[in-house]
Amino acid sequence: MQSGTDGKIQNLLNEGVSPVHMNTIVVGTLGLDDIETPFRKEKGVLGGSATYAGFAASFFCPVGIVSVMGKDFPKKYLSMLKKRNISLDGIETIGKTFRWAGKYEYTMNEAITVKTELNGLAHFKGNVPEKFQDAEYVFLANIDPSLQSKVLKQLKNPKLVIADTMNFWIKNKKKQLLEVMKNVDVMLMNDAEARMLFDTPSLVKAAKQALSMGPKYVIIKKGEHGSVMFSKNSHFAAPGYPLENVIDPTGAGDSFAGTLLGYISSTKDISNTNIRKAMVYGTAVASYNAEGLSLSKMKNITRKDIEWRVAELKNICCF
Amino acid sequence: MQSGTDGKIQNLLNEGVSPVHMNTIVVGTLGLDDIETPFRKEKGVLGGSATYAGFAASFFCPVGIVSVMGKDFPKKYLSMLKKRNISLDGIETIGKTFRWAGKYEYTMNEAITVKTELNGLAHFKGNVPEKFQDAEYVFLANIDPSLQSKVLKQLKNPKLVIADTMNFWIKNKKKQLLEVMKNVDVMLMNDAEARMLFDTPSLVKAAKQALSMGPKYVIIKKGEHGSVMFSKNSHFAAPGYPLENVIDPTGAGDSFAGTLLGYISSTKDISNTNIRKAMVYGTAVASYNAEGLSLSKMKNITRKDIEWRVAELKNICCF
Numbered sequence: 001m002q003s004g005t006d007g008k009i010q011n012l013l014n015e016g017v018s019p020v021h022m023n024t025i026v027v028g029t030l031g032l033d034d035i036e037t038p039f040r041k042e043k044g045v046l047g048g049s050a051t052y053a054g055f056a057a058s059f060f061c062p063v064g065i066v067s068v069m070g071k072d073f074p075k076k077y078l079s080m081l082k083k084r085n086i087s088l089d090g091i092e093t094i095g096k097t098f099r100w101a102g103k104y105e106y107t108m109n110e111a112i113t114v115k116t117e118l119n120g121l122a123h124f125k126g127n128v129p130e131k132f133q134d135a136e137y138v139f140l141a142n143i144d145p146s147l148q149s150k151v152l153k154q155l156k157n158p159k160l161v162i163a164d165t166m167n168f169w170i171k172n173k174k175k176q177l178l179e180v181m182k183n184v185d186v187m188l189m190n191d192a193e194a195r196m197l198f199d200t201p202s203l204v205k206a207a208k209q210a211l212s213m214g215p216k217y218v219i220i221k222k223g224e225h226g227s228v229m230f231s232k233n234s235h236f237a238a239p240g241y242p243l244e245n246v247i248d249p250t251g252a253g254d255s256f257a258g259t260l261l262g263y264i265s266s267t268k269d270i271s272n273t274n275i276r277k278a279m280v281y282g283t284a285v286a287s288y289n290a291e292g293l294s295l296s297k298m299k300n301i302t303r304k305d306i307e308w309r310v311a312e313l314k315n316i317c318c319f
Numbered sequence: 320m321q322s323g324t325d326g327k328i329q330n331l332l333n334e335g336v337s338p339v340h341m342n343t344i345v346v347g348t349l350g351l352d353d354i355e356t357p358f359r360k361e362k363g364v365l366g367g368s369a370t371y372a373g374f375a376a377s378f379f380c381p382v383g384i385v386s387v388m389g390k391d392f393p394k395k396y397l398s399m400l401k402k403r404n405i406s407l408d409g410i411e412t413i414g415k416t417f418r419w420a421g422k423y424e425y426t427m428n429e430a431i432t433v434k435t436e437l438n439g440l441a442h443f444k445g446n447v448p449e450k451f452q453d454a455e456y457v458f459l460a461n462i463d464p465s466l467q468s469k470v471l472k473q474l475k476n477p478k479l480v481i482a483d484t485m486n487f488w489i490k491n492k493k494k495q496l497l498e499v500m501k502n503v504d505v506m507l508m509n510d511a512e513a514r515m516l517f518d519t520p521s522l523v524k525a526a527k528q529a530l531s532m533g534p535k536y537v538i539i540k541k542g543e544h545g546s547v548m549f550s551k552n553s554h555f556a557a558p559g560y561p562l563e564n565v566i567d568p569t570g571a572g573d574s575f576a577g578t579l580l581g582y583i584s585s586t587k588d589i590s591n592t593n594i595r596k597a598m599v600y601g602t603a604v605a606s607y608n609a610e611g612l613s614l615s616k617m618k619n620i621t622r623k624d625i626e627w628r629v630a631e632l633k634n635i636c637c638f
Contacts, residue, residue, distance in 0.1 A: 004430060036519070038583050073460055106514075107514070107520050108520060122564070128433075158532070194425070195425075201357070201425050201426050201427060201565075202341075202562070202563045202564065202565065203543070203561070204562060204563040205563055208563075222544060224522070225541060225544035225545075226544075226556070228558075228561070230561075235556030235561050235634075235635050236633070236635060236636075236637075236638065237545070237559070237561075237635050237636060238638070239547075239556030239558070240547075241558070242523045242549075242554050242556075243521070244521055244523040244524055244527075245521065245522060246521065247521075273638070276637070276638035279638070280638055305364050315553070316554050316556050317553075317555075317556060317636045317638070318555075318595070319555065319557070319592070319595035319596050319598075319599055319633075319636070
């Protein structure tokens, strides 16, 4: 966390640091994204899984981020996160900031990675600060599964571990990913990843196999089609929120996951019923997120806006 | 209806014909299909939109089919339909039976037409027998929109008209299709068709445009992701039923539509609430249909099996 930290950034990171231990943490990336949709192109906007997930979780509870950034990471973004009651004490500063370039085709349902520059992220060790180590609610966003495992080993008494992954790790670190899944309560992936990981066209079969690895819940994200949750004895389908204008779906999955984490942490209830509710909250927050570039829409909504969409989603499911 | 009818088939068609007028009718195709999935290949199995939709409707009420078949159409299929309380009095016999060859790729979510042989269907005039003309509940399955319009003009007092279409007509007869939509209560299409018809990636925008053409309800079918219904002031999402083994999705959309028709006709309730319920029944019947080749699974289920899945779907949505 100390290596090569720029003085001014370090001041910002430490300023107003609370000695209070964090009960809810997100481990993932901070990044700068180049986004291309059929309707626009933007360069160097705020991104990263920990950014989206941390921001989303902060609607519900204080949250700490474990991540890495470069010396070039804009200070205004750090200020924005700090104002949200997000602890930055788990952020290391190494080299240059991670950059991701992605594009979306016509239906905007799937991100296609155009380019990845790991930069400082290549040196991220997944060290959890001591005061985060007794966190009970944890989201391991999409990073190298070996690092996800390393993070897990540092946690003293996690009550709920949610983990995400992506096609890159399924292809290149499948064994390590399956190892992580043994120690995870809720495993997230999208539908294409579920099919890829278990080599079956059937999401039901894929989910059953995933459950047999260890997680109590498997949640498959399906973009505009919503999400489905599988446990040993139950199945839940959360509808997608009917968005008229999708501007930028980047981070929708992480906003969903961050909300899941924050909502469950704030309610201290990890029952099946409450996970269903948390998924609907996640759908609502993710829908707002997709309505603006980067975090531009999400940062202007309130808890009341979220409750409004949750009520709409309730009606959307009702028969 | 008489042109070129083979004597034996005509006997079968007329045998036991009830003079009772039909209150519920399906207009569409009877056909023989060649099906190719990643897991099997079958030739000449029973197919056609009117077959699937009529069969599905017959779980709920008596139904009449308006269609055309060839002299080669196997008599065992006619017998099977008759046993279901399906009136065949609106079926013409002309030339050879319509044939469709289709295939499904890995996720089996979309049918790709490999070949179409119209045969007798090319001469189908959409004549509605007089005793069907006062039908109140009507499904116009996917046929030439000019024929759909012609059928509508013969109906004396329809209470609920449901219509379906496909990419072929959107591409080649868009104007006629938009004309049909003016006189339809419930317009069905799949997500790709909705995007194509209104040239937008947004299903919400597409649905709004469709509603502005006349229908009170637009239902967009999304295969394994379920279906969504739009009306001017409400939105409903029916989840997909989580199938472990999809054998043959052919006719799932028509089974869904036939159930919608039959359920609404049997309850005589065209309220928003009842249409939502009918969509869930449609999801249940369509899910059974996809579990067997052709109608093989659907013909072995009972109303009780359907109720069972409807109850499961209720739980799947519950939060």
